[in-house]
Amino acid sequence: MNKSLRQRAVLEAVGQEPVANQEDLQRALRKRGFKVTQATLSRDIRDLGLIKTAAGYALPQGEASASVALPPVKRLVREFVLEARPAQNLLVVKTIIGSAQPVAAALDEQEWEEVVGTIAGDDAILIVCPDKDAAKKVAARIEEMLG
């Protein structure tokens, strides 16, 4: 079973019909070809950040639309990052060719205090930090994720 596809189906179901509880959701997913248990749907709902309203499951107020999330940053770092080197208040993260973008997006999502911003290229990400200590901290954090 493909988790991304299933979570996408959850979002679709919730957007198209009233889904009062997880049993309803299970039925809606069954209709879309996903045979899945309540436990898994509970996890999906948490991952997608859905809330329960009087009209059924929905996105939190204020969110225009939801989408399936990238895998956890640690996983992306382990999968694609080759090294992370600080240079003054900058950090250059080398990745496998073509894979800088998802890693950068996942790093952005962390909203680390020590990160001012990131720029992704093809095989590298430039991370801008407030100062060189911050850059060292971020580098250490990434190296730790690499294992």
Next chain:
Amino acid sequence: MNKSLRQRAVLEAVGQEPVANQEDLQRALRKRGFKVTQATLSRDIRDLGLIKTAAGYALPQGEASASVALPPVKRLVREFVLEARPAQNLLVVKTIIGSAQPVAAALDEQEWEEVVGTIAGDDAILIVCPDKDAAKKVAARIEEMLG
């Protein structure tokens, strides 16, 4: 153990010193902090496309430099692709936000006859095919990878 990092170390070792056999390579890797068996190194050498020359392991003639490869296309498709829809001789592949690039790069690598070219955005890849039948074929192939 991180496979990408180890393969990168293999490339480095081979580029810096004569590596006559896999036992030499094992020692070179050990010096770089990778405790690894001959079996695994044999696989790495195959994956990296290294060849054995009189001067030791090296890149094939004509390749300026090697790099660690992206994961197999099937894995990237399963991880990041949400759907693949043909439209005339085009195919729009929807991905998780931020992940189009590695998927497109991996699809490009396949060098399928039915693909003229790809353009990756943020969450979608546009695949250009010679005609609508080709687009349908490629879509089916991707759907099959999705499982």
Next chain:
DNA sequence: CATATTTATTCATCGTGATGAATAAATATC
């Protein structure tokens, strides 16, 4: 050609993440 060395591959095992069954916890209902 016999044998040593090297490399590739099979088979068993492990790590990781996901999933389901069972259970605990939370919430709704009367």
Next chain:
DNA sequence: GATATTTATTCATCACGATGAATAAATATG
């Protein structure tokens, strides 16, 4: 407040890819 319903979480299991140990196959050597 008692109980039914719903949701979350624990525990066991599975799928998948990677790795190592053992073995098979290929190559080098004298």
